[in-house]
Amino acid sequence: MGVPLVIFSVFLGIIAATIALPNERHKLSEKCTFNEDCATGLFCSSCSVEFKGSRCVRSLTTNPFKLLNTSLPFNKYAYLTTHNSFAIKRRPIPDPTPVVTFTNQEDTISQQLSNGVRALMLDTYDFKGDVWLCHSFGGKCHDFTAFEPAINALKEVENFLSSNPSEIVTLILEDYVEVPNGLTNVFIASGLIKYWFPISNMPKDGKDWPLVKDMIAKNYRLIVFGSQKHKEESEGIAYQWNYMVENQYGKDGMVEGKCPKRKDSSELNDRSKSLVLINHFRTIPIQKVTCKVNSEDLINMLSTCHVVAGNRWANFVAVDYYKRSDGGGSFQAVDMLNGKLLCGCDDVHACALGYSCTIRSK
Numbered sequence: 001m002g003v004p005l006v007i008f009s010v011f012l013g014i015i016a017a018t019i020a021l022p023n024e025r026h027k028l029s030e031k032c033t034f035n036e037d038c039a040t041g042l043f044c045s046s047c048s049v050e051f052k053g054s055r056c057v058r059s060l061t062t063n064p065f066k067l068l069n070t071s072l073p074f075n076k077y078a079y080l081t082t083h084n085s086f087a088i089k090r091r092p093i094p095d096p097t098p099v100v101t102f103t104n105q106e107d108t109i110s111q112q113l114s115n116g117v118r119a120l121m122l123d124t125y126d127f128k129g130d131v132w133l134c135h136s137f138g139g140k141c142h143d144f145t146a147f148e149p150a151i152n153a154l155k156e157v158e159n160f161l162s163s164n165p166s167e168i169v170t171l172i173l174e175d176y177v178e179v180p181n182g183l184t185n186v187f188i189a190s191g192l193i194k195y196w197f198p199i200s201n202m203p204k205d206g207k208d209w210p211l212v213k214d215m216i217a218k219n220y221r222l223i224v225f226g227s228q229k230h231k232e233e234s235e236g237i238a239y240q241w242n243y244m245v246e247n248q249y250g251k252d253g254m255v256e257g258k259c260p261k262r263k264d265s266s267e268l269n270d271r272s273k274s275l276v277l278i279n280h281f282r283t284i285p286i287q288k289v290t291c292k293v294n295s296e297d298l299i300n301m302l303s304t305c306h307v308v309a310g311n312r313w314a315n316f317v318a319v320d321y322y323k324r325s326d327g328g329g330s331f332q333a334v335d336m337l338n339g340k341l342l343c344g345c346d347d348v349h350a351c352a353l354g355y356s357c358t359i360r361s362k
């Protein structure tokens with residue numbers, strides 16, 4: 001990591017210097033008591049499996065569209081992805097039935113998006129005559145596994161896209177909706193249809209995606225992938241596995257030095273799919289240990305999967321409790337991916353300084 005890490009530290013130093021508050025706020029990895037103790041882009045968090053007490057750790061992505069430019073194809077950038085983005089502790093809607101299922105995240109979809117998350121994994125089900133987000137089993141949603149009607153989450157995405165006209169959001173749906181046009185109707189009702197990226201513009205033959213700046217200009221700023229093949233034809237919802245390869249999720253995917261593919265995906269090195277998604281989260285999410293999962297382990301897995309994917313770096317990196325880390329976490333991982341993808345360096349900040357570290361591997 002050498003040089004880019006130094007550059008990165010200098011960069012953080014510059015951030016800290018420009019803030020220049022009367023009581024200088026704490027930098028990355030410094031001890032803290034409250035979130036307000038930490039500089040912008042950091043929050044105060046514990047990671048008892050790595051260190052005692054609380055330290056300032058990252059809570060914000062680096063936006064490559066802003067730091068650099070939007071002149072490259074969509075598949076030349078990396079995007080922080082939250083797994084089960086909707087499964088948060090504080091249930092978004094009041095409901096007398098307690099949720100008896102796992103949670104995977106801590107803050108709302110709006111907060112995730114404003115912290116730089118750019119892809120959301122959502123599980124959609126038919127429930128109560130509507131489409132709901134559930135964390136369920138056997139393809140059926142129950143009162144105790146239901147989180148909220150999908151429209152609530154989609155409205156948060158709509159709100160983000162309308163207030164941020166240069167951003168692109170990807171939704172990756174594990175879709176159990178059987179009602180014809182059930183999903184389409186909720187996309188229409190949420191106001192998201194106007195941002196819909198048409199499948200006719202998605203490359204199926206391993207070619208590059210359109211340039212980000214063109215997607216922004218056309219307002220094609222919502223990409224939706226689903227898990228039901230027939231809906232590509234019937235509803236125009238892209239079948240994820242036509243465009244993307246993905247590694248195994250959960251425990252079976254987290255074996256050091258290995259990067260097996262997920263059952264539904266073609267081989268990771270299948271270059272006819274231009275996008276690469278890497279999952280890195282436990283089968284059973286445990287917030288306390290996630291800080292380790294999201295730190296060095298994650299960077300190592302991304303390097304392992306890079307090789308298995310035929311020297312391709314991930315475009316999407318999917319995690320639980322995305323802000324939990326021992327320092328840079330998933331944010332540093334995405335900075336690395338963007339560095340590799342955009343200029344061959346270990347950190348996207350090096351690209352901004354005009355460095356070109358190796359020949360681009362993708």
Ligand SMILES: *[C@@H]1O[C@H](CO)[C@@H](O)[C@H](O)[C@H]1NC(C)=O
Nearest residue numbers: 068069070071342343351352
């Ligand atoms: C945009 O950024 C990339 C990565 O740093 C660089 O290779 C490219 O030349 C830049 N394009 C423009 C038009 O500035």
